[in-house]
Amino acid sequence: xxxxxxxxxxxxxxxGCEIQMQTSSDGEPxxxxxxxxxxxxxxxxxxxxxxxxxxATATPSSTSASNAIRIxxxxxxxxxxxxxxxxxxMDHLGLIIRQFDVVAIQELRTKEAxxxxxxxxxxNSKGAxxxxxxxxxxxxxxxxxxxxxxxxxxxxxxxxxxVYTISDPDDLLHREPLVATFRVRGPxxxxxFRFTLINIHTDPDETDxxxxxxxxxxxxxxxxxxxxxxxxxxxxxxxxxxxxxLGDVPxxxxxxxxxxxxxxxxxxxDNILFTQAETSEFTGAWGIVDLQKQLSLSSxxxxxxxxxxxxxxxxxxxxxxRRVAARPGDSR
Numbered sequence: 449x450x451x452x453x454x455x456x457x458x459x460x461x462x463x464g465c466e467i468q469m470q471t472s473s474d475g476e477p478x479x480x481x482x483x484x485x486x487x488x489x490x491x492x493x494x495x496x497x498x499x500x501x502x503x504a505t506a507t508p509s510s511t512s513a514s515n516a517i518r519i520x521x522x523x524x525x526x527x528x529x530x531x532x533x534x535x536x537x538m539d540h541l542g543l544i545i546r547q548f549d550v551v552a553i554q555e556l557r558t559k560e561a562x563x564x565x566x567x568x569x570x571x572n573s574k575g576a577x578x579x580x581x582x583x584x585x586x587x588x589x590x591x592x593x594x595x596x597x598x599x600x601x602x603x604x605x606x607x608x609x610x611v612y613t614i615s616d617p618d619d620l621l622h623r624e625p626l627v628a629t630f631r632v633r634g635p636x637x638x639x640x641f642r643f644t645l646i647n648i649h650t651d652p653d654e655t656d657x658x659x660x661x662x663x664x665x666x667x668x669x670x671x672x673x674x675x676x677x678x679x680x681x682x683x684x685x686x687x688x689x690x691x692x693x694l695g696d697v698p699x700x701x702x703x704x705x706x707x708x709x710x711x712x713x714x715x716x717x718d719n720i721l722f723t724q725a726e727t728s729e730f731t732g733a734w735g736i737v738d739l740q741k742q743l744s745l746s747s748x749x750x751x752x753x754x755x756x757x758x759x760x761x762x763x764x765x766x767x768x769x770r771r772v773a774a775r776p777g778d779s780r
Contacts, residue, residue, distance in 0.1 A: 516731055517603070517632055517641060520548040520760035521681040523649065524753075528558040532566045537752055540743060542570025544753075546577065547737075548760055550630060551604050552681050554649040556582065563660060564739075566595065566642070577601045583613055583626035583647070595626035595647040605631045611646070620661040622651035627669060630763045631675060639766050641729050644673045646708055648682035654684050663693030666721075677727040679720060683756060687712035687716040699723040703734040703761050711755050712747075718759045733762040 524531070524541065531537055545551050545567075556564065564580055568671040571578040574610070579601050585592035599606065610629035616623070629644040631637070646669055650658040662680065670678050681693070688702050695702075702721045722730070737758040740750040 455643060475603055489514060515634075515765050516733070516762045517758050517765055518548045518552075518762050519550045519552075519643075519645070519679065519681070519720070520758050521552045521554070521647075521683070521720060522754070522758040523554040523683040523718060523756035525555055525755045527553070527556045527567070528563060529560055532558075532560075532563045534752065536749075537564045537587075538566055538570045539573075540739075540745075540753055541567060542573055543743075544739075544758055545571040546574065546576055548600075548758075550597065550645070551598045551758075552645055552647040553598060554593070554647065554683050556594040556596050557591065559585075568598070571598065579606075581606065581611060581628065583611075586613075586623040588619075588622060592625055593649065595623070595649070597626070597628055597645065597647065599630060603633055605630055605633050607642070614665055616661075621658055621665075622654060623649050625662075625680075625682075629673065635766050639648065641677070641763060641765055641767050642675075643677040643679055643727075643729075643763070643775055645679065646680040646682075648680060648684065650683065650685045652685040655684070655690065656692060659684065659686065659690070659692030659694045663695075663697055666694060666697050670723075670726075677722065677729060679722045679727065681720040681759075683718050685717050688719065691721075694721070697723065699725050704736070704759060707736060709736055709757050709759055711750050711753075711757055714739075720759060727763070728768040729763040729766075731762045731764060735760055 480521075564582060568578055568580055577600065578598050580596055580598040580699070583595040585594055586594055597606075607629040609628075612627050614624045614627065616624045626647045627644060628647075629642065631642045632640045634640065646665065648662065650662075662684075666678065666680055684691070688705055691702070694700070700721055701724045702719050704716060704719045706716055708714055709716050720734070725731075737760070739745060739753055740747060740758060743750070745753075
């Protein structure tokens with residue numbers, strides 16, 4: 449199913465929130481949290497690297513809710529048959545994915561279904577139950593890419609009929625975003641956090657045009673999902689200072705403020721964006737997983753996984769209560 453990208457003449461008005469996020473919607477300070485990937489079965493020798501096949505667990509922040517939902521974005525550089533053939537790399541990718549409830553993945557570059565089957569097997573090697581959905585092959589050149597969503601089926605449910613690719617008749621976007629809606633399992637249906645994700649990977653040579661177009665995409669998805677939380681996440685190839693019209697969406701906020709998100713720690717490319725008033729489920733906790741530090745890898749070993757780092761944010765499993773002003777004449 450496709451939806452047409454259009455320029456909206458007017459956007460709905462949100463409450464007056466600061467564009468740059470300094471506090472969460474309830475006034476709590478935003479907290480950057482490190483996920484500690486510590487092997488539970490020991491270390492892999494003097495270097496402290498975890499042995500292949502050993503499980504590592506996330507050490508939650510003392511201020512994080514134990515049942516919170518973690519949503520991540522990860523550009524797994526050139527995810528294809530070559531990477532899938534490297535057992536140590538796939539084991540590390542599986543470990544990383546298991547730290548999150550939903551992961552938006554960019555740069556799947558293969559026609560071989562076995563690559564994603566291998567990644568799912570790595571994620572599920574310790575008894576987890578991750579599933580995935582893959583978008584169409586996209587791109588103007590012969591090097592096509594696909595977007596992927598991986599999610600823990602024991603905690604997250606994919607909403608039936610919710611998956612679509614934004615149609616871009618004016619060819620403003622190199623790889624049109626993949627959109628899908630999810631709901632948290634556990635709470636009663638009407639109380640469970642329901643959210644729509646927009647997975648994006650911009651072309652680094654066309655970011656000005658694409659970030660402007662993504663402002664329209666965000667508004668369009670909001671208008672289609674008026675009762676949902678809309679979260680855009682991925683590799684936008686710019687820092688928060690160059691978000692164009694996407695950064696001008698009323699009330700929009702982002703979690704990464706200039707921190708490097710590439711493995712060499714030199715550039716800020718990846719981010720997670722949402723409107724602060726609508727997505728008050730955000731707990732204020734977020735992080736960037738330093739592959740080299742957290743997995744005790746050399747620079748070359750970390751780069752073999754990806755030239756990007758996973759970026760994540762944490763949300764409550766229950767829908768937040770929206771505070772809506774009463775209309776004149778309404779009974780209180």
